[in-house]
Amino acid sequence: MxxxxxxxxxxxxxxxxxxxxxxxxxxxxxxxxxxxxxxxxxxxxxxxxxxxxxxxxxxxxxxxxxLHWIGHRNALASHLSPIENLQFWCGVNGVDAAGVVPALERMRLPPAARRRPVRMLSAGQKRRSALARLLLVQxxxxxxxxxxxxLDRDGIAILGELLSAHVRxxxxxxxxxxxxxxxxxxxxxxxxxxxxxx
Amino acid sequence: MRAVQALLSRELRLALRAKTDWLMPPFFLLVVVTLFGLGGKAHDPALSVYAPAILWVASLLAALLTLERLFRPDYEDGTLEQLCLAPGPLYALVLAKFIAHWLLTGLPLVMLAAPLAVGLGLSGTAVPTLVAGLALGTPCLSALGGFVAALTVGLPRTGLLLPVLVLPLIVPVVIFGAGAVRAAQEGLDAQAPLYFLAAILVLSLSLVPGVASAALRNAFD
Missing domain, CATH: 3.40.50.300 (P-loop containing nucleotide triphosphate hydrolases)
Known part of the structure; x- marks a missing residue:
């Protein structure tokens, strides 16, 4: 328990x-x-x-x-892209980095935004990238x-799905x-x- | 080990994206040494006497310029929280940060020191001692300065605090480093001060990461 x-x-x-x-x-x-x-x-x-x-x-x-910790700060280095940031997170946590792109896919971050430096992303896109960590490892x-x-309405809906799947x-x-x-x-x-x- | 590797490659990649951060220290060293040469009398023999001190102090101040940025961006964007919660030991990650800092600021200074020393009129026999001393001393500065940077990362304004706290810690490094060069200039054996530098380096690499990681954990309080 x-x-x-x-x-x-x-x-x-x-x-x-x-x-x-x-x-x-x-x-x-x-x-x-x-x-x-x-x-x-x-x-x-x-x-x-x-x-x-x-x-x-x-x-x-x-x-x-x-545990997964997603603070109010996104823990994304502004000069690196979401993919690079998450790959770094995987390396530090000993997680397979192959899950990064599928996780961003699941958070519905557009492919172009995944490779752009984080400083050029919108607040919601940054939040989606940060929340993608929840999918990298159980x-x-x-x-x-x-x-x-x-997060916009779509983003909130995705997070809702993740939350209910996790709780169930x-x-x-x-x-x-x-x-x-x-x-x-x-x-x-x-x-x-x-x-x-x- | 994989975590250390991941952090190192991230630091180097970040440095590639923000070039001014690590171009500043070598440029600073170049400017200071050139101004000493231009400001003094032409062909002044005193310049070569002071060359060890000039080079050592300029190198350490140059490396000091970047210390404030060692942990602050990670603290501000929340990466530090993730590092603190990572499964591996934090001191290994802190050590990786120190190594990255030395590769980006210490190593260029070590490589620049030889031509600048010759420019200041340092005798050819003393140059290898100077380079060896800097190669041992600049990692000490990355570690000791990194500890102070970790200690002050949670404070809102550390502009003055950082150098004030770092300078007393690196006094022994400067004394032995410049002392080794002076001994070599006078034809004496420079091994003893270099061994002292090596001892300081071993001590700071083994003890400081642990203390610095405790200081980093404290930053959230």
Whole structure:
């Protein structure tokens, strides 16, 4: 059973306490939609879950559960093309780079845009390239920070398909979004982060 | 190993796309050394006495120019997050960054040093010592400076902080490097300072990547 347990987690940024204590469990086949006003600690929570920030009270079962992290920054070098960026990501993660072009195909990034430097792409095209990482390798936990940012209706629909396929296959998703989620997602749970919530 | 290779080839490819980044240090070295030659008296024998110091300081300052850009673009576009979360050890990736930095800025300086040294009137016997010293010393600067760059990557403005923190760290490198050349100029044995440089290099290559990766993880806090 894969799950993510959050027990008495204190979300803080520097000296400021954003959420004094948070208890939560996300189990396999569940999508957790984290909501909250700007500055309520959504990104900080995701960074803690990813292990980018030190945090006490987060347990992953199994402990070495691999995860996908798509932050609000796309992690694409602006002078390289989407293909080169993703090939580099594959190399660093020890993943076969043969999946790069099919993944971009699946995200419906036009062939010309795949070879253009990222700085010349639109915000939505960059987002699609970043999200293509989800298809390069299967990992049970997805942590997505504002994945819908910049995506058009078509892009949102593609992401919706990916999310529901992942959740149906028993994956876990924790994501933030200010927009409404794509329709027809299975087993969505929402939490709202607010100052001083218990 | 594959991760290191992937990072190295990415750095070199990025350098090919943004040529000014790595053309600046050799050009800076050229300008500084030429101005020293033009600014002094003609045929001044003192110039060859100061040549080791001029070349060493100019090379280190030239390499310093690019250190700020070592981790900052990766931090800003989010690549650093992906590197921190990659399955392999982060210090191996940091070491790959240092190697790429040295290949792009240190190595051109080492190759330029010999003709510039002859131009400054350094005696022919001291030139191999100078080149050997720079070949050992510039990787130290990439590592030690890279550590400071990692330490300051999360701060909004590091323009002044970086050189202020790097300069004390590289003082031993300059002392032994310039000292070796001076010894060779006077016909003495230059091996001892070169061995010291090699020791500093081994220490910085083995210890600094680990410390720098801890500093990088800290950048998100």
């Amino acid at each position: 894969t799950r993510l347990l959050i027990q008495a987690l204190c979300i803080r940024r520097g000296d400021r306490v954003l959420v004094p204590t948070l208890d939560l469990a996300v189990t396999s086949g569940e999508l957790l939609h984290v909501r909250g006003a700007n500055g309520s600690g959504k990104t900080t929570l995701l960074e803690m879950l990813a292990g980018l920030r030190p945090a006490e009270g987060i347990r992953r079962e199994p402990e070495d559960m691999p 990992r049970p936990l997805w942590l997505l920070d504002e994945p819908l940012d910049g 296959a028993g994956g876990l998703v924790v994501m933030t979004s200010h927009q409404a989620l794509p329709a027809n997602l299975p087993s969505v749970r929402e939490i709202e982060l607010a100052r001083g919530m218990m």
